[in-house]
Amino acid sequence: MYICHMMFFIGMKQLARRVQKVVVKTIFASGLLFLLAAGLALTDLPFWGCYHLAVTGTALEADPHYIVVLGAGGMPGPEGLMRCHTAALAAETYPHAKVVIAMPTLPQYFASSHTRSMYREMVLRGVDSTRFLFETTGTNTRDQALGVASLVKRPDTARVLIVSSPEHLYRAVRAFRKAGFAMAGGRPAFESGIDEDLLITEEEKRQGFLAPNRMPGLRYNLWNYMKLEIDFMREVVAIGWYKWKGWI
Numbered sequence: 001m002y003i004c005h006m007m008f009f010i011g012m013k014q015l016a017r018r019v020q021k022v023v024v025k026t027i028f029a030s031g032l033l034f035l036l037a038a039g040l041a042l043t044d045l046p047f048w049g050c051y052h053l054a055v056t057g058t059a060l061e062a063d064p065h066y067i068v069v070l071g072a073g074g075m076p077g078p079e080g081l082m083r084c085h086t087a088a089l090a091a092e093t094y095p096h097a098k099v100v101i102a103m104p105t106l107p108q109y110f111a112s113s114h115t116r117s118m119y120r121e122m123v124l125r126g127v128d129s130t131r132f133l134f135e136t137t138g139t140n141t142r143d144q145a146l147g148v149a150s151l152v153k154r155p156d157t158a159r160v161l162i163v164s165s166p167e168h169l170y171r172a173v174r175a176f177r178k179a180g181f182a183m184a185g186g187r188p189a190f191e192s193g194i195d196e197d198l199l200i201t202e203e204e205k206r207q208g209f210l211a212p213n214r215m216p217g218l219r220y221n222l223w224n225y226m227k228l229e230i231d232f233m234r235e236v237v238a239i240g241w242y243k244w245k246g247w248i
Helices: 002-041 045-055 078-093 107-112 114-124 141-152 166-178 202-207 216-245
Strands: 066-070 098-102 132-135 159-164 183-188
Touching: 002 045, 002 216, 045 166, 045 183, 045 216, 066 078, 066 141, 066 166, 078 114, 078 159, 078 183, 098 114, 098 141, 107 114, 114 132, 132 141, 141 166, 141 216, 159 166, 166 183, 166 216
Parallel strands: 066 098, 066 159, 098 132, 159 183
Antiparallel strands: none
16 A cells, blocks of 8 residues: 555656646747747738738739729728728719628618728718618628629629728738639728837937937837737638638
8 A cells, every 4th residue: 555655656756747847848948939029029010921922913903893892890890890991982983883881780780881981981081872882791701702603693794993001911812712702802901100210309310329219120129020910820821721711
């Protein structure tokens, strides 16, 4: 009995050591990953990663018949407002194109829905209210593409311009092409950054030296680019999933 107890305690001690090693290695690896992410955020690589997802193979060669605005969470919200703003500009450029808002909505709640808020936002920006169509059944990009294809009736001949966030556009355009739209392109809803010179006083410019708490790159870009890294990594995972499912 004593020997069994000893063997049990020895086994538990060995297990505890193994768990401790795994925990230490995990913490160490997490620390390295964070330092790598912080280091990349001090460069322009996160922006260029999202930029390439926005412009790689997403051009539309002719004027669109439909401008499709993909919903982005609640309204008002930063992504939703940017997409509405970009879509309104596209609607002004292509005055004969119908505008399709793709956002999951229960019919009985449409009047108070985020979909209607997107519609109202674009009407406020000058888009004629008679130009709108609504796709309210799709709960992901693939389903939205299929829903819009059903709405349009002849996706093989329709030209569509998809408006979405920059990092999402690569997957969105290809999902629509897979859904039957032979002529699908996109317009990324890029935001406009403020000129960094406006954040620096004239005296600091003359001195040519900035304290760490006055550097725009540390005050703003570092955190914005770390968010872009998360957006980029999430989108890479989503692209992989869509390819595995055969949706793009």
